[in-house]
Amino acid sequence: MAIATVNPATGQTLRTFEPYTAAAVEQRLARAEQTFAQYRLTDFARRGELMHRAAELLDADQETIARLMTTEMGKPLTAARAEAAKCAKAMRWYADRAPALLADEHPAPTDVTDAGASRALVRYRPLGVVLAVMPWNFPLWQVIRFAAPALMAGNVGLLKHASNVPQTALYLEDLFRGAGFPDGCFQTLLIPSATVSDVLRDPRVAAATLTGSEGAGRSVAAVAGDEVKKTVLELGGSDPFVVLPSANVAAAARTAVTARVQNNGQSCIAAKRFIVHEQVYEEFRAAFVQRMAALRIGDPLQESTEIGPLATAQGREDLGELVADALDLGARAECQVAVPAGLGEGWWYPPTVLSGITEQMRIHHEEAFGPVATLYRAESLDHAVELANDSPFGLSSNVWTTEPAEQERFVRDIQAGGIFFNGMTASHPALPFGGVRRSGYGRELSGHGIREFCNATTVWIA
Known part of the structure; x- marks a missing residue:
């Protein structure tokens, strides 16, 4: 599939994009690795400040990005506006709650003294560069529900978006950069699906998340399994x-x-x-x-x-x-x-x-x-x-x-x-989202989602 904006209401191709060269992808991988080395050291207050700023920019851009989403994939404009508003809400939710969600966990002293510890704790540390392979149907929300928790946890993101929503993908990169996040914190890769496995196999990529078809999930899971890398998959549903x-x-x-x-x-x-x-x-x-x-x-x-x-x-x-x-x-x-x-x-x-x-x-x-x-x-x-x-399925x-x-x-x-x-399914930042069986594994959103791409580190002090 060409990387292009094709208006589904008319079938007219509005813009086309050349896939990034291998050299351009390498440049972005190197930048992501370098940025993570420093960004992981920032505190929650700084990350939250940046995330709040990104939410403010998104609110200001709501009409523009809503029309872009509608033009690229055909959703009704009213739904596109609602999607943009929901994304800003989720960004603020994680900006405010990440410190509590990732706070150190302290077992009761009596639970660890028999192991010879005077003190023990669990600390959540970011994994590193996370590759996100995202679909076109909710081109903003699917990305933000990965990016907001991942960035608040101290990770950095690489986005391989669906090839029919390239302008939305580039907007997201601009959004985080415009909010003040370092250049390598969130980058879009305009690449065909066939090259995803090469990126995932790169040792600088620590983990991956995918929302999409069962076939796409199988492909990414197979490569990640071969490389022993963490994945979260949100696949089809019936x-x-x-x-x-x-x-x-x-x-x-x-x-x-x-x-x-x-x-x-x-x-x-x-x-x-x-x-x-x-x-x-x-x-x-x-x-x-x-x-x-x-x-x-x-x-x-x-x-x-x-x-x-x-x-x-x-x-x-x-x-x-x-x-x-x-x-x-x-x-x-x-x-x-x-x-x-x-x-x-x-x-x-x-x-x-x-x-x-x-x-x-x-x-x-x-x-x-x-x-x-x-x-x-x-x-x-x-x-x-x-x-x-x-x-x-079991979503x-x-x-x-x-x-x-x-x-x-x-x-x-x-x-x-x-x-x-007595209602209909909806996703909300406070509730875990994901499925079982062929609908995938792992969870997005809530505390479960932000901890998916963290190293739950045991700290034992004699």
Whole structure:
């Protein structure tokens, strides 16, 4: 894939970039190593001052960066503004809380005296240069939720962003430099995916984090494993959205639409499989389908637009193949909204609801990355749990029930990194984010996220 800004609403190439040469990459690696040697010695007060300044600059740039994100990957402008605001909030959260999150831990003296220590502690020290391989769907947020904790911990970052959001990637480098961070603290690498393994194998790179497809995660994990380097992987998801009889069905249906089509349906934590108890199935189905069919498709730069184009032509093709496979094998299209005429040659895909899903259909096992929802009828609570877990993924989940016993059942048995009751999945700086199974491993955000790229060092004093 070329490194270029291609407007997904029109298919027009707006800017192209030459990949960095090997010499340019070497220069940035050397700068990162040199910067880390000094930056790791700064205190939390100085790092927090810089991070707060970066957040202020981001707030000032909100409209500009929001329009850039929309132009590069097609998300509605209102969502792009919200993404920028969320990033600034997370930056401030880590700037204020990093000292407490990484404070020395002191075991009780009585716990260590039998080992001959008069005193012992655990100190969190930065690992070094962290390579971040990031996706296009949340081109600002995915990066900031790595960069804010990593930089506050004393690490430095190298960003290999998706090739279709190069201007957002360069903006991020400028943002941190403009805030006063040393030049080597955060650098963007405009390189093709094929050269990521070379960067990761470089001895100056200490660790890597990746958000993206299962295939990309396997590739990075294989190289990192061979080099014995720490990784955090946040991969795909096919999150269940379970509705049980005690739920407020009208509220569940309203939320379900937002949960499915957020970011034009291109979100790993978007609800994708809607599992509804047979007692309330028809009520939910009717309300959900009606709302999906009423979504406003249009120019993502228009304030009224609810659904914009998919980010890439390949993404539209892949999604279309999943839907065609399901329909060929007997699925029913509850709705498939017609794309309005006159929108241009962009990569539009209609909001779609499918029912009658079987195990033979690819969409039952694969992630549908776009505004396509699948409906399942659950015969009982046990059946709902079984359907929810019938996926190779395990990122997050949504369960609608007011019964405490049912909530406890899902907390005990659901195979996912998160469970959101009577609402939709969201990421927040205070809560750990990540998955299990083929959705990856490790955690971002919260104290768990900032400690992922730290050396938990045991200090023993006789």
